[in-house]
Every structure is written in structure tokens, then in C-alpha cells.
Amino acid sequence: MPRLADHDQRRKQITDAARRVVARDGLGSATFQSVAAEAGISVRLVQYYFGTKRAFLLATHQAVVADAGARFARGLDALGSDPTPREVIRTVLAELLPTDAARRQDTVLLNTFHTAALTAPAEEPGIVADDTLSAPRFLVRTIAEQLRRIRPGGPASPEDTADLDAELIVAATAGLAQTLLVDPNAAERADALLDRLLDRMAAG
Missing domain, CATH: 1.10.357.10 (Tetracycline Repressor, domain 2)
Known part of the structure; x- marks a missing residue:
């Protein structure tokens, strides 16, 4: 049976990626696509955990x-x-x-x-x-x-x-x-x- 995802860990993975993107390229570059690419996950997964850009920026x-x-x-x-x-x-x-x-x-x-x-x-x-x-x-x-x-x-x-x-x-x-x-x-x-x-x- 597949192990259930650790949601807190997944959110941290996304916000850590967002932090790297913002620090390197600026806040305007922190999109669902760029953060997903930085985290090595799908855009859909970022959208699942943070439904809006504002939500994942606030979480970051x-x-x-x-x-x-x-x-x-x-x-x-x-x-x-x-x-x-x-x-x-x-x-x-x-x-x-x-x-x-x-x-x-x-x-x-x-x-x-x-x-x-x-x-x-x-x-x-x-x-x-x-x-x-x-x-x-x-x-x-x-x-x-x-x-x-x-x-x-x-x-x-x-x-x-x-x-x-x-x-x-x-x-x-x-x-x-x-x-x-x-x-x-x-x-x-x-x-x-x-x-x-x-x-x-x-x-x-």
C-alpha cells in the first residue's frame, strides 16, 4: 500500500522552493510554474496545496x-x-x-x-x-x-x-x-x- 504523503513536508518543499526563487529572481518570478520547477514537482501539485499565488506567497x-x-x-x-x-x-x-x-x-x-x-x-x-x-x-x-x-x-x-x-x-x-x-x-x-x-x- 503506498505511503500517504506528508502534507506538512510537501508544503515545506514548496515554500522552500519559493524562497529560493524569490531570493534569486525576485517576487515577480515566483509563479506556480517556476516554483514547481524549482521544487521538482508538478504545477498541479503546487496548486493543490496553495490554490492561489497569494496563498503560497503568504505561506512563504x-x-x-x-x-x-x-x-x-x-x-x-x-x-x-x-x-x-x-x-x-x-x-x-x-x-x-x-x-x-x-x-x-x-x-x-x-x-x-x-x-x-x-x-x-x-x-x-x-x-x-x-x-x-x-x-x-x-x-x-x-x-x-x-x-x-x-x-x-x-x-x-x-x-x-x-x-x-x-x-x-x-x-x-x-x-x-x-x-x-x-x-x-x-x-x-x-x-x-x-x-x-x-x-x-x-x-x-
Whole structure:
């Protein structure tokens, strides 16, 4: 009796192929045909698992975000049972920087999706801005929680600026990630830049 297909594995095969196509050729090149060819499967099979182009683009974006989340989890586990807020924030931020091939590809992919959300015609059922915002919003919430661990008061305090500061930290790290994509020499300064950012924004 033939073994039933592992649907999660098949979806991963397709989204992995889509990631390679987008990273190599751009988002516009990610069609049912090109992704099927990259994955070595039939177009009909891609259509079976993802009925529309938007569906497999969303799944591809979510796969990139999920991989980043898994890296966050591994990094945080490595800190042990009682890390300081600064250690948590720094570990999360370091995982956002394209300092190896996998992170570089993911950064390029996320940038590609973000650009598509900004530039795609409204009538095209592609990626839109709301599709790309869940990950940065999660990062802001996570960092704000850690900032509040080292600051007096709390969310109800009129002096509480944790949310704003967390947004600035995420934005600054995103800018550093962009720099690393185009300036390999910046990698030598990445650790020092992160530490300087946290010295100013997460002291305590």
C-alpha cells in the first residue's frame, strides 16, 4: 500500500522552493510554474496545496518568519534559566542581522515582501502591508516587555516609554540589517553598534 504523503513536508518543499526563487529572481518570478520547477514537482501539485499565488506567497513569508522565531528560541534557550533583560533583547536583535547565509537570504526575502506590499497595484491580490506587520509588532512587544523589567513603573505610568523605545530599537536594528546587506565591512562593527544601541536604550 503506498505511503500517504506528508502534507506538512510537501508544503515545506514548496515554500522552500519559493524562497529560493524569490531570493534569486525576485517576487515577480515566483509563479506556480517556476516554483514547481524549482521544487521538482508538478504545477498541479503546487496548486493543490496553495490554490492561489497569494496563498503560497503568504505561506512563504510565514515560513521565513517561523524560521526566525525558531532561531530566537534557540538563542534564548542558550542564555539559561534567568537571563537579564538586556541579554534577551540583544539575543533577539542579533538574530535579525544578516551575518550568515541563511539570515542574509531571509533578510532579502523579507525586504522583497515589504517592497511588494508597498508597490503592488491595489487590484492585485498579492502581499499587502498588513501581511508583513505581525513580526515587527511581535518584536516591539517583546522588547518593550524586557525594557519594563529594568525600568520603574509600568504600562500605566505616565513616564513609561517602553513601547516607543522598543519601536526605535527595532527600527535601528532593521536599518543596521539593511547596511549589512550592502556593506560587508559593516559586519565588523555590528556587535559594537548593537551594544552602543543597548547602552543608550536598555541601560539598567
